[in-house]
Amino acid sequence: MPHALVVDDEADAAEMVAELIAGEGLTVATAGSLREARRQLALQEPDIVLLDLMLPDGSGMQLFEDGSGLSNTEVVLMTGHASLETSIQALRLGAADYLVKPINIKQLTGVLSRLIKPSVLVAEASNLFDELEAEGHFGLLWGRSGKMRSVYEQILRVSATAVTVLITGESGCGKEVVAGTVHDLSRRRSEPFLAVNCGAISPHLIESELFGHEKGSFTGADRQHVGIFERASGGTLFLDEITEMPLDLQVKLLRVLETNSFMRVGSTQAVMADLRIIAATNRPLAEAVQSGKLREDLLYRLNVFPIHLPPLRERLEDVPLIAQHFLDEVCRREGQTKRYDPQALARLSTYHWPGNVRELRNIVHRAYVMAPDEIITDECLPQADEPTTVASGAPLLHIQLGTPLAEAERQIILRTLDHLGRHKEHTAATLGISLKTLYNRLKEYATVPDRIKDEGQEQG
Structure with missing residues (x-):
C-alpha cells in the first residue's frame, strides 16, 4: 500500500490532509517540524511527501538539501497561494507539483492519482x-x-x-x-x-x-x-x-x-x-x-x-535521419518500399529548409509520389522554379538594417504572395508556415497601411 508523509506545522491542517489521503487508500504519517520529518523518513520511505516549506525549525527546502531520503519520493509542495515564485521554486527543488491551501479535495485526488516514483x-x-x-x-x-x-x-x-x-x-x-x-x-x-x-x-x-x-x-x-x-x-x-x-x-x-x-x-x-x-x-x-x-x-x-526549438537549417546533420523516417512512414502506409538515391539525399541535406520539418515531410511525400520506381532520384525533388522552394528568378527584397522584425516579416510575406500570383497555398509552403498562419497574418496586415512601395525599397 502506498505511504504518504504530510509535513506541516499546523496540526489541524495536517490531520485534515492526512484524513483525505487515507480516504484514497494510502497509509499516512504526519510531522510538524524538520526534526520529526527526518525521523518519519528514517522509519519508512514514503511514496509521496506533501511538504509545507515554512516550518518552526527551518525551511522544508533543507529536506532536499541534506539528503533526507527523498531521492525516490514524489514531493508536492503546499503553499498559501499559487504564484510565479511558487512555480519556479517547485521546479528548482525538483518537486512534482504543488497544492494551494486550503487543500481542495479534487486537486489532492488528482495529485494522488498521478503518483509515480522518480525511479x-x-x-x-x-x-x-x-x-x-x-x-x-x-x-x-x-x-x-x-x-x-x-x-x-x-x-x-x-x-x-x-x-x-x-x-x-x-x-x-x-x-x-x-x-x-x-x-x-x-x-x-x-x-x-x-x-x-x-x-x-x-x-x-x-x-x-x-x-x-x-x-x-x-x-x-x-x-x-x-x-x-x-x-x-x-x-x-x-x-x-x-x-x-x-x-x-x-x-x-x-x-x-x-x-x-x-x-x-x-x-x-x-x-x-x-x-x-x-x-x-x-x-x-x-x-x-x-x-x-x-x-x-x-x-x-x-x-x-x-x-x-532550433530551425532545421541549424541541424542539417539530422536531415537524412528525419527524411528516412518520413519515407518509412509513407512506405508503410502505401504498401510499396522506396529508397533514396545518394544524390537526392545529399541535396536534401544541403537545402536551407525555410519551412523546417513540416516542409521536409511534404517534400518527402511528394518525392515518393513522383518516383516512377523504387528509387527516389534528384529529379523527383522540387526544382528551383517550383513554388515549394525559393525560386531562383524571384526578385530580391532588400530590408534596411534596424527594421522591426514584425515589419520585415510583413514585407517578406506580402512580396512572396505577390511573386507567386497571390496563390496562398504556394506562399505558405514557400515560407514554411501553415496556411492558417498566413491567413492570420494577412488579416492583421489588412488593418495596417501598405507602406512597402512608399519606403523606396530597392529591388534587384
Whole structure:
C-alpha cells in the first residue's frame, strides 16, 4: 500500500490532509517540524511527501538539501497561494507539483492519482536515450544533433514537474510534438492532451471554446457547453500561437494561471482548473510584447520553463535521419518500399529548409509520389522554379538594417504572395508556415497601411 508523509506545522491542517489521503487508500504519517520529518523518513520511505516549506525549525527546502531520503519520493509542495515564485521554486527543488491551501479535495485526488516514483521516470528516461542512440528518435522527436539533445534534456527536466512551459521556434519545427512529448513523459500521461490553435478560432467564440458557457448566456446558447479547460481536466492543454489570442482573453488566462480556477461564460461559479498549460509561439517574444500581441505579465507567467526549438537549417546533420523516417512512414502506409538515391539525399541535406520539418515531410511525400520506381532520384525533388522552394528568378527584397522584425516579416510575406500570383497555398509552403498562419497574418496586415512601395525599397 502506498505511504504518504504530510509535513506541516499546523496540526489541524495536517490531520485534515492526512484524513483525505487515507480516504484514497494510502497509509499516512504526519510531522510538524524538520526534526520529526527526518525521523518519519528514517522509519519508512514514503511514496509521496506533501511538504509545507515554512516550518518552526527551518525551511522544508533543507529536506532536499541534506539528503533526507527523498531521492525516490514524489514531493508536492503546499503553499498559501499559487504564484510565479511558487512555480519556479517547485521546479528548482525538483518537486512534482504543488497544492494551494486550503487543500481542495479534487486537486489532492488528482495529485494522488498521478503518483509515480522518480525511479520509474529515471528508468523511462534511460530507455528513451537508448532508443535515441539505436534508432535516432526520442519519443516522436527525431534527430541526434547536439541542439536536439539539449531539447531532450530540457523535456526530461520539466516533464517530471507540473510547471508551465513556453515553447518557441519557427513554424514547422514541431512545437506541438514537443508539447505532446512533455505530456507523455509526465505524471498526467493517462489524462487528456488537448491542443488548441489560438489563431484558428473566431475571437468572438474563443472564450466560450476555452472556458465553456451556460445555457442562455448569449444569443444562440441553447444548452450548456463544456469548454476545453474542463475537457482537459487532469491532463495537459497546449495553447499554440498564443500571441493570436485576443488581449482581453489573455487577461482571463492570466487569472486562471494565478488562481487555478475559471468561470464559464454566463456563470458566477468558479471551476477548479486541474490541468497543465503548455503554450507556444513562432513570434520572437520581445517583439510580440512590443507590438502588443502578447501581454508582458502573461509572458512572465507562461515563461516559467522556456524550450526553444532550433530551425532545421541549424541541424542539417539530422536531415537524412528525419527524411528516412518520413519515407518509412509513407512506405508503410502505401504498401510499396522506396529508397533514396545518394544524390537526392545529399541535396536534401544541403537545402536551407525555410519551412523546417513540416516542409521536409511534404517534400518527402511528394518525392515518393513522383518516383516512377523504387528509387527516389534528384529529379523527383522540387526544382528551383517550383513554388515549394525559393525560386531562383524571384526578385530580391532588400530590408534596411534596424527594421522591426514584425515589419520585415510583413514585407517578406506580402512580396512572396505577390511573386507567386497571390496563390496562398504556394506562399505558405514557400515560407514554411501553415496556411492558417498566413491567413492570420494577412488579416492583421489588412488593418495596417501598405507602406512597402512608399519606403523606396530597392529591388534587384
